[in-house]
Amino acid sequence: MAEMMPHTHIIGTGSSIPNRILSNKDLESIVDTTDEWITRRSGIKERRISSKEAEESTTDLTTQASLKAIEMAGVSPKNLDMIVVGTVTPDRQFPSAACMVQEALNAQNGMAFDVSAGCTGFLYALSVADNAIRSGTCGTALVVGVERLSTILNWKDRGTCVLLGDGAGAVVVASTREKGGILSSHLKSDGSFWELLYSYYGNSYTPEILQGIDIKPFQLSMDGNRLFKQAVKCLSSIANEALEHNSISSDDIGLLVPHQANIRIIKAMAKNLRVPMERVYTNIHKYGNTSSASIPIALDEANREGLLSKGDYVLLVSFGAGLTWGASIVRWSI
Numbered sequence: 518m519a520e521m522m523p524h525t526h527i528i529g530t531g532s533s534i535p536n537r538i539l540s541n542k543d544l545e546s547i548v549d550t551t552d553e554w555i556t557r558r559s560g561i562k563e564r565r566i567s568s569k570e571a572e573e574s575t576t577d578l579t580t581q582a583s584l585k586a587i588e589m590a591g592v593s594p595k596n597l598d599m600i601v602v603g604t605v606t607p608d609r610q611f612p613s614a615a616c617m618v619q620e621a622l623n624a625q626n627g628m629a630f631d632v633s634a635g636c637t638g639f640l641y642a643l644s645v646a647d648n649a650i651r652s653g654t655c656g657t658a659l660v661v662g663v664e665r666l667s668t669i670l671n672w673k674d675r676g677t678c679v680l681l682g683d684g685a686g687a688v689v690v691a692s693t694r695e696k697g698g699i700l701s702s703h704l705k706s707d708g709s710f711w712e713l714l715y716s717y718y719g720n721s722y723t724p725e726i727l728q729g730i731d732i733k734p735f736q737l738s739m740d741g742n743r744l745f746k747q748a749v750k751c752l753s754s755i756a757n758e759a760l761e762h763n764s765i766s767s768d769d770i771g772l773l774v775p776h777q778a779n780i781r782i783i784k785a786m787a788k789n790l791r792v793p794m795e796r797v798y799t800n801i802h803k804y805g806n807t808s809s810a811s812i813p814i815a816l817d818e819a820n821r822e823g824l825l826s827k828g829d830y831v832l833l834v835s836f837g838a839g840l841t842w843g844a845s846i847v848r849w850s851i
């Protein structure tokens with residue numbers, strides 16, 4: 518019976534941001550760029566760069582963000598049935614970032630795995646946890662978006678290295694009979710556009726071929742201009758799909774929390790959806806594009822700043838490598 522189905526509520530949020538700030542001014546001495554260009558074209562003023570030595574590995578950032586979310590949720594790590602991490606920059610090819618954090622949290626009672634969906638990784642991960650809760654497989658889950666894109670950037674490519682940054686965000690979701698929480702998730706991908714955003718190399722290349730090449734493996738490549746146009750189109754249509762599915766209008770949205778890729782993309786989407794910028798959360802000026810971490814970091818900051826009230830409709834919407842894109846509507850529970 519539909520009313521007997523459990524609902525998935527977000528009961529805790531957390532985030533972790535590396536200490537080191539790299540400003541646009543700093544970047545002027547690294548590549549041929551200006552603060553003015555970066556600010557005007559992207560809205561970014563500074564970003565955070567992690568360091569393993571400063572205990573800011575992917576596992577460290579994930580653990581710190583998770584502990585804050587777990588504390589807010591008031592659950593024990595032992596009660597986590599699932600840890601699912603959206604990332605393309607785990608510390609190791611394997612085991613997963615999720616298994617690494619499972620050990621760090623001493624949360625060995627459930628399953629742990631990663632989801633690779635580019636910047637949409639967090640929304641994919643959230644949907645996996647939501648489905649597990651609705652089906653009754655899982656009672657409590659930790660969902661994380663974490664990225665250390667600084668480790669895979671080509672620091673000679675001004676078209677990409679000025680845009681991205683590092684960080685982690687987490688939520689704890691739990692099953693309750695109370696209506697609300699995650700109302701629906703809408704996920705899409707189109708692999709025919711993969712060349713718009715990808716990393717060079719990987720397992721399809723033999724180690725020999727890397728010898729003598731003056732570039733780091735896994736460097737990120739992006740066709741920003743074509744990506745921009747796809748982003749605005751896909752974000753607007755998936756957000757509309759989510760609104761229509763729940764029979765709510767953009768006037769009902771308390772806060773739109775979009776992936777933070779470019780302030781111009783965010784403004785164009787908000788305009789298409791007719792959501793005024795006062796109801797759109799942005800922190801891109803501080804952190805740049807942190808890929809799968811951007812939505813959970815923004816959600817945690819909005820939550821801790823008191824911008825979300827119980828019962829508010831929150832629209833999460835993201836777009837990234839794959840191409841992947843998605844939207845979720847959440848009836849806020851905290």
Ligand code: UT7
Binds near residue numbers: 680742744
């Ligand atoms: O996270 C999800 C995936 N990411 C995205 O969705 C990002 C989508 N794309 C974007 O955000 C924008 O396309 C960018 C910010 C990457 C670029 O903005 P744009 O308005 O599309 O600029 P453009 O790529 O068309 O480049 C314009 C000019 C070029 O020079 P010419 O050919 O006009 O002489 C570039 O070489 O700007 C030049 N340029 C730069 N100039 C100064 C590119 N990067 C820089 C730079 N500083 N950092």
